Amino acid sequence: MDWYPWGxxxxxxxxxxxxxxxxxVGYSTCYWCHVMERQSFENQxxxxxxxxxxxxxxxxxxxxxxxxxxxxxxxxxxxxxxxxGQKLLRGEKSRPLLREIVR
Numbered sequence: 466m467d468w469y470p471w472g473x474x475x476x477x478x479x480x481x482x483x484x485x486x487x488x489x490v491g492y493s494t495c496y497w498c499h500v501m502e503r504q505s506f507e508n509q510x511x512x513x514x515x516x517x518x519x520x521x522x523x524x525x526x527x528x529x530x531x532x533x534x535x536x537x538x539x540x541x542x543x544x545x546x547x548x549x550g551q552k553l554l555r556g557e558k559s560r561p562l563l564r565e566i567v568r
Contacts, residue, residue: 468523488524491525
């Protein structure tokens, strides 16, 4: 996969290519982060698909705790932000809302 660091270059590429951002927040000593790296991110077919559809940003939560905190808070809010009796938000249903939050 082609990875961008968190910053203006990644956001400019997303705007220019009209692609959403795929954000991966983890840390270098996390066992499960390395498992996902091996099983998903190093897979050529998955990488090609992600590169075609997204601007991929990788963030180390120890280097950017501000970004980690922002997205952990957003995930918690979105998980609990639903009308009574509705299922949890899924990616395709929350995408328009996430676009508005990011703008």
